[in-house]
Amino acid sequence: MEQAKHQNLYAILKEGFPADGSTVAIETTTRTYCWDELDHISSQLAYWLHSLGLPQGARVAVQVEKTPEALLLYLATLRAGLVYLPLNTAYSASEVDYFLGDAQPAVLVGASQHLHWLKPLAQAHQIEHVLTLEADGTGSLMEAAAELGTDFATVAVGWDDLAAILYTSGTTGRSKGAMLTHGNLSSNALTLKSYWGWQQDDVLLHMLPIFHIHGLFVACHGALIAGARMVWLPSFDAKQAIRYLPQCTVMMGVPTYYVRLLAQPEFNRDLCKNMRLFISGSAPLLADTFTAFEQRTGMTILERYGMSETVMNTSNPYDQTKTKRLAGTVGAALPGIEIRVVDDNDQTVEIGTPGHVQVRGPNVFRGYWKMPEKTQEEFTQDGWFRTGDIGVLGGESIPDTYLSIVGRSKDLIISGGYNVYPKEIELVIDELPGVRESAVIGVPHADFGEAVLAVIVPEEGAQLDLTAMLSTLKKQLANYKLPKKMDVISELPRNTMGKVQKNVLRDRYTNSFVS
Numbered sequence: 001m002e003q004a005k006h007q008n009l010y011a012i013l014k015e016g017f018p019a020d021g022s023t024v025a026i027e028t029t030t031r032t033y034c035w036d037e038l039d040h041i042s043s044q045l046a047y048w049l050h051s052l053g054l055p056q057g058a059r060v061a062v063q064v065e066k067t068p069e070a071l072l073l074y075l076a077t078l079r080a081g082l083v084y085l086p087l088n089t090a091y092s093a094s095e096v097d098y099f100l101g102d103a104q105p106a107v108l109v110g111a112s113q114h115l116h117w118l119k120p121l122a123q124a125h126q127i128e129h130v131l132t133l134e135a136d137g138t139g140s141l142m143e144a145a146a147e148l149g150t151d152f153a154t155v156a157v158g159w160d161d162l163a164a165i166l167y168t169s170g171t172t173g174r175s176k177g178a179m180l181t182h183g184n185l186s187s188n189a190l191t192l193k194s195y196w197g198w199q200q201d202d203v204l205l206h207m208l209p210i211f212h213i214h215g216l217f218v219a220c221h222g223a224l225i226a227g228a229r230m231v232w233l234p235s236f237d238a239k240q241a242i243r244y245l246p247q248c249t250v251m252m253g254v255p256t257y258y259v260r261l262l263a264q265p266e267f268n269r270d271l272c273k274n275m276r277l278f279i280s281g282s283a284p285l286l287a288d289t290f291t292a293f294e295q296r297t298g299m300t301i302l303e304r305y306g307m308s309e310t311v312m313n314t315s316n317p318y319d320q321t322k323t324k325r326l327a328g329t330v331g332a333a334l335p336g337i338e339i340r341v342v343d344d345n346d347q348t349v350e351i352g353t354p355g356h357v358q359v360r361g362p363n364v365f366r367g368y369w370k371m372p373e374k375t376q377e378e379f380t381q382d383g384w385f386r387t388g389d390i391g392v393l394g395g396e397s398i399p400d401t402y403l404s405i406v407g408r409s410k411d412l413i414i415s416g417g418y419n420v421y422p423k424e425i426e427l428v429i430d431e432l433p434g435v436r437e438s439a440v441i442g443v444p445h446a447d448f449g450e451a452v453l454a455v456i457v458p459e460e461g462a463q464l465d466l467t468a469m470l471s472t473l474k475k476q477l478a479n480y481k482l483p484k485k486m487d488v489i490s491e492l493p494r495n496t497m498g499k500v501q502k503n504v505l506r507d508r509y510t511n512s513f514v515s
């Protein structure tokens, strides 16, 4: 990695661009962008950013629809030595207000339909430069940059200089800004390039949002650093995915994408004949989905694990000659990255025992923006980052290096003094006939402190007999793990990245045992 030091992430990505810049880099449903255009338009945007005379490290906040131009703005921000701050398009005015106040960006780019509330916010936070970028890739930003030069010299930055701030989803208190450096992002992109075998003749089916690490960093960096073409869809649509899959070789998705693909009767092996890699992450992939996918396509989905603070930490193997991809696991630590599972005192636990997942490596972020104390709390003295996930290394028929995520520490249920890992119970419930999926949460209980409650989604048309189900669970689970209540609902609440919103469920069921 030595040769990458003191380099701008854009320069590292660009090393992978094909020699022939006239070949297609991005293909949307309406037009194509060649590699030279990526370089030239990002240069024009970088010139424009540079013309503002901002100090290195100034933030560029962006809340726009997914377009190639938005990706070019990200690349331009890197090139200009500024810090990219993507915001979820679903955020409301009051949420954006918080992010602008916290991050104090110098530039704000939004859609013109939101200007009526973005402008007053920008004024309140003294943001001088407010530009527009629309869902069709036009807007005042592109106009401002249109006539500028195509030869911008990418600014030299250090390995530890900030490239982006990503706000975490903030399910426990205020959202925190994870500060990611050029070194964090470059090292991860280079590692994944070789680990997942990216090649110039790959074609990535890109359907993820680009305000999140999955779509922006893992997916885009992978294709860019390999000089591979991206088929660029504004969002996931199963029919569109099926239309474009035959010309693609790699797809990345959240588990829901795979569930929805499988729900299409026409989704079959033939459509995947050019595919070499299906990757899943951001939320747990059900073992049932993994198996159904293998039966339908003959291919196994590669599940990996990462987070805004660390980009990618672990991956199931790409090369399956020595070890296989295993359902329900997120694989082993990526090269150059260390993973350990510890108890409450940061002591490593035995293989097969659940504990807190910690990670150390060049991928781990520099800290939370303007939160030095929070940052210190989340790192051990010897530099391990506390991920907040509960996991297990190894287990029955699982190699000792493989990690399985069993929940978030905030999701851990403590009932009558016993630790209950929701995932363990969910796995048992999911195996019962007629069950599509389940979510297990802890809710306040006068006697036990917390009681285990299971929310169950039935298969279409299935009638669930909850009493019979409970007797089956009794045979498989210790008493303290048994749900004290089970409820049937038609769908679990999920966020845009496919994560089950357990906080929403906890709120909904909080008075189940106390009032």
Ligand code: AMP
Pocket: 168, 169, 213, 280, 281, 282, 283, 284, 285, 303, 304, 305, 306, 307, 308, 309, 330, 387, 388, 389, 405, 407, 408, 497
């Ligand atoms: P985010 O920062 O939004 O990417 O969320 C990161 C969190 O998503 C992690 O800390 C995990 O709790 C969860 N996560 C990511 N990938 C997986 C996975 N493959 N299986 C289970 N949970 C995952």
